[in-house]
Amino acid sequence: EVQLLESGGGLVQPGGSLRLSCAASGFTFSSYAMSWVRQAPGKGLEWVSAISGSGGSTYYADSVKGRFTISRDNSKNTLYLQMNSLRAEDTAVYYCAKVVTDYGDYIHSSYFDYWGQGTLVTVSS
């Protein structure tokens, strides 16, 4: 059974940093791309970042590029999101999601087949 368990959320001041973790189990972690998706309170889903199975390719939404860094440790079956220079608008539930495949040379289609339960990040003074 695929399980994704996020941790690391909490209250942080504007301009501060936070690192989220996602512990994965039930599948061969290194064989799949992984992603972070967030949802601000009362709002829709917003894709944040994604990373290939090897960690060699990373992708970011324009809203977080240069501030957030996605990474993974395949020896620990864990996905990370380092969030710096946090803003009030980054307040959201952050979901870890498993991508249906790894990324090839060209991605025509991709989606998320499993999601974690999410961790809440609140940016406020």
Place this chain on the structure above:
Amino acid sequence: SYVLTQPPSVSVAPGQTARITCGGNNIGSKSVHWYQQKPGQAPVLVVYDDSDRPSGIPERFSGSNSGNTATLTISRVEAGDEADYYCQVWDSSSDHYVFGTGTKVTVL
């Protein structure tokens, strides 16, 4: 950037059919995926690659995609189908995942 537009809400009586649209420029050339999200829960994939269903998803959920509109159809709607629904594509021109604006389905 690529934009996906959904109606904010759809209301349907039990036993009837709900249709949720997802509009995007030439979306018919992309593969569209749909997620169901109930209050306080994580999203769940209900349709992938326009019209395929993951195991465990009822046949009442179906999808289509052509031209500038993709559609999620829920047949014989039940009270348990009340949720928010989001469409999603991969935009290869920007290497971004894109979600639709979301549709709240209310069962009357």
